Amino acid sequence: MITLEIGGGLIALFIVLGILLIVALWYIGTMNTLRQLELKVHEAESGIDVALTKRFDMLSKMLETTKGYAKHEAETLEKVVKWRSGIPENATLKDKEEFLNQMNQVTSGIDVVVEQYPDLKANTVFLELQSAVANTEEHLQAARRLYNANVTRINHIIVTFPQSIVANAIHMEKKPYFEAEERKRQDVEFKF
Amino acid sequence: MINLQDKLNQFNQLKKKSERLVLIGGAIIAIGVIIILILAQQYNENAALIGFFVLVPGVIVAMVGGVEFSKLKKRFKVEVLSTFFQEAIPGTNYSPNAGLSQPEVYSTEFLKRADRFYSEDLLTGQLDDVEFRSSDVKLEERHVQHTRNGTRVYYVAYFVGRVFKFTFNKPFDGYLQVLESGSPLSNRGFKKVELESIDFNKKFRTFSTNELSAFYVLTPDIMEAIFELERRNPGRISLSFTGQELYIGINNNRDTFEIKMFTTIDQNMMEEFKRDLLVIKDFVHTLKLNTKIFKQI
Structure with a gap:
């Protein structure tokens, strides 16, 4: 009878330990998933930085070429962009969004x-740069979509119960999306 | 210059001749079988042999009809379809007896090596600066079954359909595969990519060696286009971007550009052949292979 009682107690103990082990494994697993996804979000943000820098370089070259035809206009456009030497290291995602919008304005x-200088339109170097800028825009779009897709995945876990418990415990907060407005030529008015 | 309808009439007449032979042969075979059954029942097995003397000529006549039809099929492809395809997509070369080579087919990296390989109906050419090559492909796997009576070897087809190869001007950064089923057959370090479209992820499995490149190629427009292509082309569709090439495989259990016995070659059949040809144009335009994303700048 006593043996049976001890056996029952042991079974209960093993069940509790088993449940605790499962919970611990689940906790570690969720934590690792979140950490890995966070890393992916950071990697994707670096991709945005690379694409933004490429686009900035191409636009700078375009402005240099434009100066040969319309110096005043090119200099006015140059002033639109806040960071003249590219993206600073401590720039936030909001800063980068603003930077992108400024570049859209310049473009x-x-x-x-x-439109005002047909000679510029005929310049082969300018045309090549125009194509290159369009290409960097495509890359930027891809980088933005990759970043936002990763953000969606991590945010989905962060707000879903019971994973949200782990996210709170490791102080992981929802990540911001990289919002960028499509370039709309007709919305922009320039007074040179 | 004979017009298309006259040519079709001419081939229909020749086709009828071979079909008649097959029908006559079939009828003789049937009579032979009946004689065998009756004689075997009423007399003995030796008497049934008479039926065989009727049956054998029937088989020969049917076979002659079959061979005639097979020759006609080849002639039809050379004499009618070649010109017909040239008119539908100028610059198209059609070689009915040739096909994509084995290295080309296995370069898709989504089709495994076959024990038996067949390819025919090669189409080559250029469309909006995009080079294309396509052919019917049949891949078979060897199976061995050990039984009490011995060993039986048989072949099972695991791919019957068409393979397309497009060469565009811009090298693709990394490797990308979009598959309705299965995984890439290479050790390039493919990783599964989750795109932002839940529906797309449900329908297709995307693998890439470079996640960013996958997002670069698979824009929302292209994802929608792949959906459309899948809807328009029943069967399992697979896409593989490698270097400067895009390979597309459609496993639909169909043998394209074949005339059928006892079916008249008419405008409807010709329209079907045209539709099968224009799939190439559809791929180039729907997937925007002719646009700047795939062109050198």
């Missing part, structure tokens, strides 16, 4: 200048 401004 639209260049389009307006091109």
